[in-house]
Amino acid sequence: MPGITAWVGIEKIGNAKEGSNVFISAAAGGVGIIAGQLAKVKGCRVVGSVGSDDKVKLLKEECGYDEAFNYRIETDYDAALTKYFPDGIDVYFDNVGGKMLEAVLNHVNHGARIALCGMISEYNKVWTEREGVRNLLNMVGKEVMMKGFMVGSYYNHFEEIIKEMEVHLKEGKIKSKHKIYNGIESFLESLASLFSSSNVGKVILQVAS
Numbered sequence: 001m002p003g004i005t006a007w008v009g010i011e012k013i014g015n016a017k018e019g020s021n022v023f024i025s026a027a028a029g030g031v032g033i034i035a036g037q038l039a040k041v042k043g044c045r046v047v048g049s050v051g052s053d054d055k056v057k058l059l060k061e062e063c064g065y066d067e068a069f070n071y072r073i074e075t076d077y078d079a080a081l082t083k084y085f086p087d088g089i090d091v092y093f094d095n096v097g098g099k100m101l102e103a104v105l106n107h108v109n110h111g112a113r114i115a116l117c118g119m120i121s122e123y124n125k126v127w128t129e130r131e132g133v134r135n136l137l138n139m140v141g142k143e144v145m146m147k148g149f150m151v152g153s154y155y156n157h158f159e160e161i162i163k164e165m166e167v168h169l170k171e172g173k174i175k176s177k178h179k180i181y182n183g184i185e186s187f188l189e190s191l192a193s194l195f196s197s198s199n200v201g202k203v204i205l206q207v208a209s
């Protein structure tokens with residue numbers, strides 16, 4: 001499922017092409033780690049943001065990302081995006097929303113595409129405390145397209161997507177990462193790992209053998 005979600009955002013909504021500058025947030029999570037690798041397969045320049053230096057290393061050394069940065073250390077997102085995207089952003093695969101989304105809108109190129117996959121930075125807030133995005137105006141002059149999606153709505157593409165992803169996996173062009181927690185008693189620990197930057201790839205809770 002994370003692979004299919006990544007495909008929809010990169011391929012269908014992001015329309016990532018050879019040479020596109022692609023930014024992925026939560027880039028070492030279950031979806032992000034595949035999205036970035038898929039963009040690399042398509043010949044894009046890919047940068048990811050993550051919450052630890054170990055994840056930065058993983059993305060650059062094992063997953064083929066061109067660059068990655070730790071958003072907990074490089075907290076001025078505008079400055080970070082200026083540094084990592086000197087030629088602007090063509091495709092943003094948004095997993096986090098909030099301040100990162102706002103910063104991205106200051107760096108989009110004309111005709112950029114933003115795939116709204118998730119907004120994990122905002123999930124645990126009541127809506128009145130959620131971050132507002134103040135610079136949507138940037139989308140007008142640059143004719144930016146921003147689209148939310150739910151992977152289930154692309155059910156009719158699943159067969160095609162699975163076939164393509166299977167080839168990439170077999171050829172070693174895409175690596176899948178996951179961690180399995182065993183037993184329902186691990187539920188809280190597994191859930192908490194998503195919010196503490198401790199998970200890498202998909203978190204799976206196996207309730208029975």
Ligand SMILES: NC(=O)c1ccc[n+]([C@@H]2O[C@H](COP(=O)([O-])OP(=O)(O)OC[C@H]3O[C@@H](n4cnc5c(N)ncnc54)[C@H](OP(=O)(O)O)[C@@H]3O)[C@@H](O)[C@H]2O)c1
Pocket residue numbers: 002005026027028029030031032049050051052055095096116117118119120121122149150151152193194195196197198199200201202203
């Ligand atoms: N639209 C759909 O159909 C669909 C389908 C599946 C998932 N999703 C959404 O897509 C996103 C990614 O899913 P996933 O399965 O890849 O996630 P995941 O494996 O559960 O990982 C989530 C990642 O988000 C990062 N994170 C947590 N809190 C954050 C914060 N406050 N600010 C920035 N990053 C934070 C964490 O890594 P770091 O902090 O280390 O970067 C964590 O590894 C989620 O928002 C999820 O809800 C959407």
